[in-house]
Amino acid sequence: MKAAYDPRISGVYLHIEPLGCGWGKVEEIRRHILDFRKSGKFIVGYAPACGEKEYYIGCACQELYAPPSAYFALYGLTVQASFLGGVFEKVGIEPQVQRIGKYKSAGDQLMRKSISDENREMLTALLDNIYGNWLEKVALTKGKKKEDIEQFVNDGVYQIERLKEESWITDIKYDDEVMSMLKERLGILKDKKLPEVDYRKYSKVRRWTLGLTGYKDQIAIIRASGSISRTRGPFSSPSSGIIAEKLIEKIRSVRESKRFKAVVLRIDSPGGDALASDLMWREIRLLAESKPVIASMADVAASGGYYMAMAAQAIVAENLTLTGSIGVVTGKFNLGNLYEKIGFNKETISRGRYAELTAAEQRPFRPEEAELFAKSAQHAYTQFRDKAALSRSMTVDKMEEVAQGRVWTGKDALSRGLVDAVGGLSLAVAIAKQKANIPQDRQVSVVELSRPSASLPEVLSGIGSSLAGADRTLKELLNDVASSDGIQARMDGVMFEKLGGAAYTNPLFMLIKDCLSSF
Known part of the structure; x- marks a missing residue:
């Protein structure tokens, strides 16, 4: 937005490197490129290595160049799910x-x-x-039929020359040749350097220098990114995921402030601790009673992430945001066979019928424990589903049809009443203005109150392969996937990584490697 209004900027030269984000963010980046083009300034892309995500962005540029040795892998999309049942069986877990x-x-x-x-x-x-959306958008951009785009993908084209011949790229050029072309286009002499500013430096340019701030009405942006936990754990880095107690402090301060007319809650989370999600849901509901709150969902707002979003007065998702996953998971590991194999024993002395419910990992659940465990999980699910129904003004039966732990794309979630609109952060701000009774033609100042958090830390790092280490490792793992001391409202991390492309690392395979290396 700044570059579009900045008279010092003639255009954008976009180097497109392999992307690690999910399709929601890719969709928004593409939209920003198309919006920038409306300014009349040029935007030229350069892609030395290009997959489907990179091309999705690159083809939105007015021109796209690649070097002769470029690696293009437009071969289609896959999703993988990995299973550890057989591995656990072999090691006695x-x-x-x-x-x-x-x-x-x-x-x-x-x-x-x-x-x-x-x-x-x-x-x-x-x-x-996701694949259908990619084919349609690329076909529309290139002025081709969807069937022709799909046939090109199925041909397994890797030759850069053919990409040029069939107009998938503008031309074959090295980076320096593109720079020389831009100099000529801008009327800069060959012996002069092309005046440029990189993104990191330009991002520090204050918006007020372009007259884009200082407006009376202000809208707050609160970002919530990563896996959800209630408090910061001993293995957490200062910026790890969504810490409920910290986010709640931020929400309360905004609620008490008269500075902001509305709030946009930017969510990018596969979920996590169910209790933490519910506590944040309550605070967001209270905030929404004092001023408009709009949820804007990025790559993923699933399970606990969606739990937060449904407290807002309106939910905006990207076309490909992974949405929903209204369900819960909890459990423990029975390590009895593993302990027997390696000659380890653990004895537990307890008082209270269910005192050993999750403490006794050396044995399976007793029948009465299994029954209580199942009832507890069902109760948590019922609470989640019923609150979702209330928040979305749906009957419980109707919500049950779209719940059951199912993940939807933003587009499908819209047709099923789980979100209110498809779009990005800009649309969420526009809806916030409308609900705050701010005229759409009146400019507002958008104030960032928190920056995006880092991805889920590898909580198992530093834990050795000793028996004691393995014992602690399993507890940390269970806390991450199926909490040993609480119920989880989270989406499958493996599925999310493959479909969304973000770095919410699941430590399961680290555990297995660590565990097996000790034998």
């Missing part, structure tokens, strides 16, 4: 997981050896949505 929702796949990777029919159905639908 029995996951005892309660997951509520037939599509809630977060427990599958622990218990199963292969994909379930429900998980396959859900993943197939998500993949079809």
Whole structure:
């Protein structure tokens, strides 16, 4: 936005490198490129290595160049789900997981050896949505038929020359040749250097220098990114994920402030601790009673992430935001066979009928414990589903149809009443202005109150492969995937990584490697 209004900027030369973000952010970046083009300034892309995400952005530029040795891999999209049931069986670990929702796949990777029919159905639908959207948008941009785009992908084209011949790129040029071309286009002498400013430096330019701030009405942006936990744990970095107690402080300060007319809550989270999600839901609801709150969802707002969003007065998702996953998962590991194999023993002395419910990992649940565990998980799911129904003004039966732990794209979520609009942060701000009774033609100051958090830390780093280390590691793992001391409202991390492309690292494979290396 700044560059579009800045008279010092003639255009943008966009180097497109392999992207690690999900499709929601890719969709928004593409939209910003198309909006920038409306300013009349040029935007030229350069892609030395290009997959589907990179091309999705690159083809939105007015021109796209690549070097002769460029690596283009437009071969289609895949989604993978990995299963540890067989590995755990071999090493003597029995996951005892309660997951509520037939599509809630977060427990599958622990218990199963292969994909379930429900998980396959859900993943197939998500993949079809994402791939179909890619084909349609690329076809529209290139002025080709969708069938022709799909045929090109299925031909497995890798020759850069053919990409040029069929107008997938503008021309084959090295970076210096593109720079020389831009100099000539801007009327700069060959012996003069092209005046340029990189993104990091330009991002520090204050908006007020361009007359883009200082407006009377202010809208706050609160960012919530990463896995959800209630408090900062001993293995957490200062910027790790969404810490409920910290976010709640921020929400309360905004609620008490008269400075802001409305709030946009920017969510990018696969979920996490269910209690933390509910506590934040309550605070967001209280905030929404004092001023308009709009949820803007980026790559993913699933499970606990969606729990937060549904407290807002309106929800905006990207076309490909992974949305929903209204379900819960909890459990423990029975390590009895593992302990027997390695000659380790643990004795527990307890008082109270259910005192050993999650403390006794050396044995499976007793029948009465399993019953209580299942009832507890079902109760948590019922609370989640019913609050979702209340928040979205739906009947419980109607919400049940779209819940069950199923993940939807933003587009499908819209048609099922889980979100109110498809768009990015700019649309969320526009809706916030409308609900705050600010005329749409009146400019507002958008104030960032918190920056995006880093991705989920690798909580297992530094823990050795000793027996004591393995014991602590398993507890940390269970706390991350199926909490040993609480219920999780989270989406399958493996699925999210493959579809969304973000770095919410699941430590399961680190655990297995660590565990096996000790034998």
